Each structure stands twice: as C-alpha cells, then as structure tokens.
Amino acid sequence: MLDLLQELGRWSLKGLQRLGRSNVFMLYVLGGIPMCVRRPRLVITQMFAVGVLSILIIFVSGLFVGMVLGLQGYNTLVDFGAEESLGVLVALSLVRELGPVVSALLFAGRAGSALTAEIGLMKATEQLSAMEMMAVDPLHRVIAPRLLAGIIAMPLLAAIFSAVGVFGGYLVGVGMLGVDDGAFWAQMQASVEIREDILNGVIKSLVFGVAVTWIAVFEGYDTLPTSEGIGRATTRTVVNSSLAVLAFDFILTALMFNK
Amino acid sequence: MISSHDPVLENALVKVRGLTFRRGERAIFDDVSLEIPRGKITAVMGPSGCGKTTLLRLIGGQLRPASGYLVVDGAEITAMSRAELMQLRKRMGMLFQSGALLTDLNVFENVAFPLREHTTLPESMIRDLVLMKLEAVGLRGARNLLPSELSGGMARRVALARAIALDPMMIMYDEPFTGQDPISMGVLVRLIKLMNDTLGLTSIVVSHDIHEALAIADYVYILSAGKVVGRGSPADLSQTDNPWVRQFVQALPDGPVHFHYPGAAFAEDLRL
Ligand SMILES: Nc1ncnc2c1ncn2[C@@H]1O[C@H](COP(=O)(O)OP(=O)(O)OP(=O)(O)O)[C@@H](O)[C@H]1O
Numbered sequence: 098m099l100d101l102l103q104e105l106g107r108w109s110l111k112g113l114q115r116l117g118r119s120n121v122f123m124l125y126v127l128g129g130i131p132m133c134v135r136r137p138r139l140v141i142t143q144m145f146a147v148g149v150l151s152i153l154i155i156f157v158s159g160l161f162v163g164m165v166l167g168l169q170g171y172n173t174l175v176d177f178g179a180e181e182s183l184g185v186l187v188a189l190s191l192v193r194e195l196g197p198v199v200s201a202l203l204f205a206g207r208a209g210s211a212l213t214a215e216i217g218l219m220k221a222t223e224q225l226s227a228m229e230m231m232a233v234d235p236l237h238r239v240i241a242p243r244l245l246a247g248i249i250a251m252p253l254l255a256a257i258f259s260a261v262g263v264f265g266g267y268l269v270g271v272g273m274l275g276v277d278d279g280a281f282w283a284q285m286q287a288s289v290e291i292r293e294d295i296l297n298g299v300i301k302s303l304v305f306g307v308a309v310t311w312i313a314v315f316e317g318y319d320t321l322p323t324s325e326g327i328g329r330a331t332t333r334t335v336v337n338s339s340l341a342v343l344a345f346d347f348i349l350t351a352l353m354f355n356k
Numbered sequence: 357m358i359s360s361h362d363p364v365l366e367n368a369l370v371k372v373r374g375l376t377f378r379r380g381e382r383a384i385f386d387d388v389s390l391e392i393p394r395g396k397i398t399a400v401m402g403p404s405g406c407g408k409t410t411l412l413r414l415i416g417g418q419l420r421p422a423s424g425y426l427v428v429d430g431a432e433i434t435a436m437s438r439a440e441l442m443q444l445r446k447r448m449g450m451l452f453q454s455g456a457l458l459t460d461l462n463v464f465e466n467v468a469f470p471l472r473e474h475t476t477l478p479e480s481m482i483r484d485l486v487l488m489k490l491e492a493v494g495l496r497g498a499r500n501l502l503p504s505e506l507s508g509g510m511a512r513r514v515a516l517a518r519a520i521a522l523d524p525m526m527i528m529y530d531e532p533f534t535g536q537d538p539i540s541m542g543v544l545v546r547l548i549k550l551m552n553d554t555l556g557l558t559s560i561v562v563s564h565d566i567h568e569a570l571a572i573a574d575y576v577y578i579l580s581a582g583k584v585v586g587r588g589s590p591a592d593l594s595q596t597d598n599p600w601v602r603q604f605v606q607a608l609p610d611g612p613v614h615f616h617y618p619g620a621a622f623a624e625d626l627r628l
C-alpha cells in the first residue's frame with residue numbers, strides 16, 4: 098500500500114516536472130518568433146513538410162467521413178421526410194466537430210510523430226548541440242519555425258478536410274441516393290453561420306494545432322538521445338496529443354455551443 | 357615539468373582554475389587547472405572516457421562546472437549571460453567528434469550555415485567563401501552530396517570546413533584525425549598547422565594519435581582520472597620520466613593509467 102502511494106507520488110511529481118519543463122521550453126521557443134517573422138522562409142519550408150506529409154491522408158479521410166455522414170444522415174433523415182436537410186447535417190457535423198477533431202488526430206499521428214522523431218534524432222546526433230556551439234539557438238532556429246508551421250497548417254488542413262467531406266456527402270446524398278441537388282446546397286447555405294459555426298471550428302483547430310505541435314516538439318526536444326528514447330517519445334506524442342485534442346474538444350464545445 | 361610561470365602561458369587565451377565537474381557521483385574533473393596559450397596549438401590527450409570532450413564542452417559553455425573558473429579571452433564563462441555566451445561562441449569553432457552535420461542540408465549548405473545565420477553577406481560572397489573552405493579540406497567536388505552520402509572521414513572534414521567558416525579566433529578539434537586515410541590525415545595536420553600559423557588562431561586538438569598530435573602541438577596536456585597528469589612541450593614529454601606520461605606516449609598497456617573503466621574486480625564480477 099505504502100509502495101503504491103510512493104509510486105503514485107513519484108509518478109505525479111515526474112508529470113508535474115515535465116509540465117513545468119514544457120512551459121519553460123515554450124517560453125524560450127516563443128522568443129524565436131521574431132526570427133520567424135524576419136525569415137519567413139524557415140516557416141514556409143516547415144509548412145511544406147508538415148502539410149505535404151498530411152495532405153493525402155487528410156484528403157482521403159475527409160472524403161470517406163463525408164460519404165459515411167451522407168449515408169447515415171440520409172437513413173435517419175428520410176424517416177422524417179427531411180432528406181433535403183442532408184447538406185446541413187453533413188456541413189455542420191464537419192465544420193463544428195469532425196473537421197477539426199479528426200484532422201487533428203490524423204495530424205498528430207502523421208506530422209506530430211514525424212516532428213518528434215526528427216527533433217529527437219537531431220538531438221541524438223548532436224546536431225542541436227553543434228548549433229548551440231555555432232551560436233545558433235536551436236529553440237529559435239529549429240523548434241520555433243516548426244511550432245509555427247504546425248499551428249498555421251492545422252486550420253488549413255481542417256478546412257480541406259471539411260471541404261472534401263462536404264463533397265463526399267454530396268457524392269453519396271445527391272449522386273447515389275437522389276437528394277435534390279439545389280436543396281442540398283441551398284439549405285446548407287442558409288443554415289451554416291460564418292461566426293457561429295465556421296469561426297468556432299477554426300478556433301478549435303487552432304487550439305488543437307497549438308496543443309499537438311507543442312507536445313510533438315517538446316517530446317522531441319526532451320527525449321533521451323537513444324533510439325529507444327526516440328521511439329518512446331514518438332509514442333507519447335501520439336497518445337498525449339490525441340488525448341489533449343479530445344479533452345480540449347469537450348471544453349471548447351461546452352464553451353461555444355451551449356444555448 | 358614546466359610550471360605555470362612559463363612565459364608562453366602568461367598570455368593564455370583560456371585559463372582554467374580549480375575546475376571540478378561531476379556526472380552523477382563520478383568526478384570527471386577534480387580541481388583541474390590549465391591554460392591554453394594564445395596563438396599556439398595545444399594538444400589534449402588522455403585515455404578514452406577521461407573527459408576530453410567534456411573539457412571542450414566546458415570551455416564552450418555548454419556544460420557548467422560544479423566549481424572553479426573558466427576564463428576565455430579575459431571573460432569568465434560561468435558568469436556570462438546567454439547573449440554574451442552566444443557572442444563568444446561566434447568566435448569559437450568546434451569540430452564535433454561525430455561531425456554533427458545537419459542532416460537535412462547538403463555539404464554546401466552545411467558549411468554556409470554559420471555564414472547565413474550570422475552575416476548578411478550577399479549570395480555570391482557566401483558561395484566563394486564556402487568553396488574556399490571546402491577546397492581547403494579537399495571536398496569542393498562533394499558540395500552537392502547529403503551528409504548521409506558521406507563517409508565518416510569525409511563528414512569530419514566537412515565539419516572542419518564548417519568550423520572555420522566564420523574565421524574564429526579559436527578552434528577546438530575533437531578527434532580530427534580519426535577515420536582519415538594517411539593522405540587526408542597528412543593534409544589535415546598541415547591544414548591545422550597552416551591555419552594556426554597564418555591566421556593567428558588558437559587551436560585545441562584532442563587526439564589519440566600521439567605522433568600527429570606531438571608533431572603539430574606546441575604544448576601538450578595529458579589528462580587522466582580527473583587530473584592533469586602531464587604537461588609540457590612535445591620535446592619535454594618525450595624525455596620525461598613521469599610514469600603517466602611515459603605510459604601514454606609509449607602506448608604501454610600497464611602503468612598508472614588503467615585501461616578499464618573503474619568497477620569491481622574482474623574475479624568478483626564473475627562471481628568466482
Ligand atoms: N551525458 C552524459 N551523462 C552521463 N555521463 C556522461 C555523459 N557524457 C559523458 N559522460 C561520462 O563522462 C566521461 C567523460 O566523457 P567524454 O566524452 O568527455 O570522454 P572523452 O575523453 O572525450 O572520451 P573519448 O576519447 O572516448 O571521446 C565518460 O566516462 C562518460 O561516462
């Protein structure tokens with residue numbers, strides 16, 4: 098019993114220490130933002146890396162999720178004779194929930210893990226150390242552009258996900274199941290609000306972008322410089338950032354959409 | 357043995373006084389004092405794991421000593437702010453034991469890296485400078501290769517070109533000769549000597565290659581078990597009767613320096 102308590106205490110102490118370290122780390126990284134503004138190429142290169150890494154998987158997943166929404170939504174709505182509202186259902190589900198959340202989960206698995214592994218390997222092979230000796234702060238030169246790129250890329254990826262998803266719903270609903278073309282789009286246009294729905298969705302994906310990228314770069318920077326350490330850090334990135342996305346989603350949804 | 361009142365050491369670029377540094381329980385350095393003379397080549401030798409790389413990292417301010425002073429060019433390293441340390445590091449080059457090239461950049465960009473980060477030189481000037489440095493290490497033709505396409509010896513020479521890119525006042529070479537064939541070894545030895553003599557650099561060479569190190573060094577330190585066990589000019593060292601130095605210079609397996617990392621007796625470990 099006492100052992101268990103001791104273990105629990107040690108475990109939570111370790112967790113708190115990591116949390117503290119990650120905050121200090123973030124503060125230093127934010128000091129690198131001016132450099133990113135002066136040299137936007139650094140960020141653009143990284144955006145290309147995280148974006149291209151993720152775009153295919155985002156595209157395909159978005160299409161399938163939209164198609165499933167079209168099928169399920171139609172089956173439910175048709176019982177009430179409301180199948181014309183299929184466009185609204187698909188669009189709202191995607192823009193408010195599925196777009197930001199699913200694309201953030203995919204982003205964590207694809208780009209987040211890659212970021213952690215890349216930075217961890219740079220640490221293990223003394224590249225970060227060598228930069229320090231060349232009077233270049235790796236937190237500014239390596240971490241800050243990657244963090245910024247992740248934060249910018251996330252809403253864009255979520256938007257692509259939602260757009261492709263709506264198209265998937267359209268393919269199934271209008272193309273296969275015979276929902277009226279005009280009604281599908283017109284109802285969607287009438288019901289989806291810019292501020293209420295789209296802006297909130299973008300805010301969500303921004304928050305997710307910060308959470309996932311922060312966790313990914315911190316885990317990479319904080320890794321034990323061994324191959325085993327990098328493997329563990331990569332796993333932790335995926336697990337922790339997925340949990341963080343789901344938790345933040347609940348909090349944000351409760352704040353945004355309580356009528 | 358030469359005392360620290362030696363005129364060569366009066367005007368030292370790096371002065372280390374009473375340096376103590378620990379890794380966990382183990383003291384890597386225990387009250388070590390030494391000085392690196394300005395404008396000379398100083399060799400640091402010692403058995404593997406005795407803390408040569410650690411010493412270079414301490415001088416570069418990457419590690420903090422538990423106690424003692426480290427003065428580089430008149431400024432105390434441990435008392436410096438981060439910004440001051442960065443300014444100092446721009447004037448120091450370091451060749452890492454592993455090369456530590458940036459794997460996402462090709463050879464040219466690796467050498468150009470410090471120039472791009474710290475200067476606003478036009479592209480044509482950067483190109484000329486980089487090609488000059490690469491020419492000096494014989495790898496001008498390899499400029500488009502990626503680090504993963506280089507051999508270990510080549511990577512080290514690229515790292516050397518990168519270390520001299522900003523024309524520093526001091527260069528620390530961590531095992532520059534390891535993995536070099538006799539030809540490139542000879543070229544490197546001459547290059548280090550030449551740069552030192554023509555540019556007025558101060559060089560610290562960490563090396564196991566006793567002949568090469570003694571051939572170019574003006575002054576030699578031998579470290580072992582957290583202490584400086586020998587110091588002096590190469591001529592002094594080859595004549596000394598100091599048992600530590602003799603063992604090292606003559607590469608004897610037995611003597612005061614132990615080949616084994618400290619631990620329990622072998623028989624005990626085998627449970628005999
Ligand atoms: N990150 C670390 N954590 C704990 N101990 C370390 C670490 N790095 C080095 N050491 C210890 O410090 C000692 C000195 O290491 P250092 O790398 O300075 O040796 P070295 O003299 O450069 O050896 P070599 O000639 O093999 O390169 C070693 O015994 C090693 O066990």
Ligand SMILES: [Mg+2]
Binds near residue numbers: 408409410453
């Ligand atoms: Mg070493």
